[in-house]
Structure formats: C-alpha cells, structure tokens
Amino acid sequence: MSVSGLLTLSVSGLISCNIIEPDNDPVTYGESYIPNLLSTDKAAYQPGEKVTLSLNSMPEGSVTVRYTHLGKLLKQEPLSSSRWTWQPPAGDFQGYMVELHKSVNGRDEVISSIGIDVSSEPSRFPRNGFLSTYGKMSASDIANVLNDLNRYHINYVQFQDWHWKHHHPLAGSATQPMDVWTDIISRNCYRSTVQGYIDGAHKRGMVTLFYNLGYGCLEDYATDDVNPEWLMYTDKLHTHVDNHPLGSPFKSAIYLTDLHNDGWRDYLRARNDEVYSVFNFDGWQIDQLGVRPTTVYDYSGNVIDV
Numbered sequence: 001m002s003v004s005g006l007l008t009l010s011v012s013g014l015i016s017c018n019i020i021e022p023d024n025d026p027v028t029y030g031e032s033y034i035p036n037l038l039s040t041d042k043a044a045y046q047p048g049e050k051v052t053l054s055l056n057s058m059p060e061g062s063v064t065v066r067y068t069h070l071g072k073l074l075k076q077e078p079l080s081s082s083r084w085t086w087q088p089p090a091g092d093f094q095g096y097m098v099e100l101h102k103s104v105n106g107r108d109e110v111i112s113s114i115g116i117d118v119s120s121e122p123s124r125f126p127r128n129g130f131l132s133t134y135g136k137m138s139a140s141d142i143a144n145v146l147n148d149l150n151r152y153h154i155n156y157v158q159f160q161d162w163h164w165k166h167h168h169p170l171a172g173s174a175t176q177p178m179d180v181w182t183d184i185i186s187r188n189c190y191r192s193t194v195q196g197y198i199d200g201a202h203k204r205g206m207v208t209l210f211y212n213l214g215y216g217c218l219e220d221y222a223t224d225d226v227n228p229e230w231l232m233y234t235d236k237l238h239t240h241v242d243n244h245p246l247g248s249p250f251k252s253a254i255y256l257t258d259l260h261n262d263g264w265r266d267y268l269r270a271r272n273d274e275v276y277s278v279f280n281f282d283g284w285q286i287d288q289l290g291v292r293p294t295t296v297y298d299y300s301g302n303v304i305d306v
Helices: 139-151 191-203 262-278
Strands: 038-040 051-055 063-069 072-078 083-086 094-104 107-118 128-131 156-159 180-182 188-190 207-213 254-256 283-287
Touching (some): 156 191
Parallel strands (some): 207 283
Antiparallel strands (some): 038 051, 063 072, 094 107
C-alpha cells in the first residue's frame, strides 16, 4: 500500500483493558466455564510461521495437547512445558484449534483452548478492535493492553482520537514532530505511547490504522492553510460552514469540508504523508458522519451529494 493509499473498513471494534476472571467479577460461572489459561504470541500468523503458545499457570496432572482443524485431529502430544511451539500445516486462510485435555473423574475434559488464524491477508477474516487513549504509559502497560487484544485475536487495531487536529493530524511537522499534544477531547497524547502501540501491535501480527475523518477540520483551519473554498456550507452564499457541534471538553466543533474538492483531497493527502513519515501505520481508517440533516453546498453554491 502506498502511503497515500486509502483503507476503508467497517467500524465494529472491541477493546477490553481489564482482564475479567471469576474471582473478581460478579458473573456466576457454570460448569461449562473454561479458564483462560492459553495464550499465543500473535493474533494472526503468516503461512509458514511457527506458533508460540504459553500458559499463565501449569495445570496439575497429566494433560494432552490436541491440535485440530474443523474438528479433525491433526496432532496430539503430552503437555510438558508452560511454553512451546507448534508448526501449523502449510496453507493459507486456515483456522486451527488448540485444546488442553485432561481426565477428570474418568471423563476426558477440555480444560482450556485457543484458536489460531493463519492468513496472509487480515482482510479475509477481519476482527476489528480499537485504542482510544494515549497518555504517558510504560512499556508493560502498553503490553498488557495489547496482550488483551491479542487474546481476542484482534487483527485490525484502529487508533481512535490519536491525532492533533482533523485537518492536521500529525502534531508538529514531519521533521519536528511533537512529543506531546492534545487530542480533540483536550487530553494529552504521547508520541512514545502511539509508537509503542504500533510496534507492539506489529509484533503480534496486527495491522494498525490511524483514525481520521475524511472531511473535517477544526475552527483554526485558516491558520493551517485550509482554503474556505474547500468547505461545505449550509447556504448557497457560503456564509455558514456546516459543522458537527461539540461542547466542553472538546477543543473545537468539527467543520466539514467538501470531499469532492480536489484542493481538499490534495491537502489532506499531504497531511497524511506527514503522518506516515513519522509513524509506521499500515493504513487509514476513514471516518464519516453520514447523511447531513440539511442540504449542503460547495463554495460555488452547488448542492453536494453526501
């Protein structure tokens, strides 16, 4: 993908930063509950990659590891360590199940399990998650969040509200990026945290996407060379810019631009190139606001089809 390429995905994400276990949550767990013992080193794997599996605690007694594909047993072996590797069969776009089996009161029971996705392209089986805060974080804190996403096999990580301004997402410049900036909600964002998340996600086989609206700017757009002729208006005489109102603690309403305008598209493409020159994101999650509540016009008074 070129750095100016566009990547559009449906936004259906999840993130869980708090690991829930039976001893600290109010849910009553029945006999079918299987403890979360198993983890993999990645959320998804390229064909030919080995899978590293690990246990957060070693079960007592004799345990068998079974590897299956669509219910067919591929291999089984005794569990001998809390960390080991497995080589999946050759082939692309395949899913596997790893189960730990143990004899309990004379019955064979599954005491833990985990799925494995082997796919060269994450878009074949997209599983979207997102991040939303980028304050000062330690490497271990970042790893904890990503490990949680990894356990859910999230392969697309969307970086929501990471940027400085909608029309100028990179804080500072490509040659002098800021170390700390405020996002749309006036919260501090740290470059080290954003980059730490990107690096950690890549290590786990995840694709990273930076969020931004495809046609928005903040109220100081004129100071950043956004031309009023690129904006979207609610009247033919271009006296009122269409906007998405936001109150405190948001630092500005979002003023809308005309996505059909070549000047705006060229401007935002250049701003995105600045992002890619500093952060090694894999793509852009393009956001939009849907149908506008009233007719909207370009600078010349023509109706814009949104």
